[in-house]
Amino acid sequence: MKERDVLNYIEKKYPEMSKRFKEILDEEYRLFCRKQHDYGSDNITLGEDLSTEEGRMVSLTALVVRMNDKINRLKTIIIKNKGRNAVSNETYMDAFRDLSIYGIIAQLVAENKWG
Numbered sequence: 001m002k003e004r005d006v007l008n009y010i011e012k013k014y015p016e017m018s019k020r021f022k023e024i025l026d027e028e029y030r031l032f033c034r035k036q037h038d039y040g041s042d043n044i045t046l047g048e049d050l051s052t053e054e055g056r057m058v059s060l061t062a063l064v065v066r067m068n069d070k071i072n073r074l075k076t077i078i079i080k081n082k083g084r085n086a087v088s089n090e091t092y093m094d095a096f097r098d099l100s101i102y103g104i105i106a107q108l109v110a111e112n113k114w115g
Contacts, residue, residue: 032101041115044105056109063106070095070102 001009011018046062048055077084077092108114 028101059109063102067102070099
């Protein structure tokens with residue numbers, strides 16, 4: 001099946017889910033832009049030269065650590081606290097959003113498109 005046919009099929013079969021998925025992507029892009037404006041690119045590069053493989057690996061390693069922190073926070077909120085916040089200023093939805101955005105940032109770094 002061609003990709004366009006698959007997209008049409010999913011959007012027709014699951015219109016509400018498809019619409020919300022696209023909205024979430026847009027919301028996360030806007031959040032990414034706000035954070036990028038606040039923090040800049042250096043918090044991801046850690047001062048490394050991302051045009052080199054070594055520099056990208058350092059940055060990707062730092063992203064894995066950040067993602068692991070978010071996963072551990074999710075474990076605490078979802079599993080240990082049954083969905084109740086352990087941290088007053090971050091919900092499990094915030095942690096899911098951050099994970100999603102970190103995943104995209106990691107792809108940008110790996111593809112040498114960061115910054």
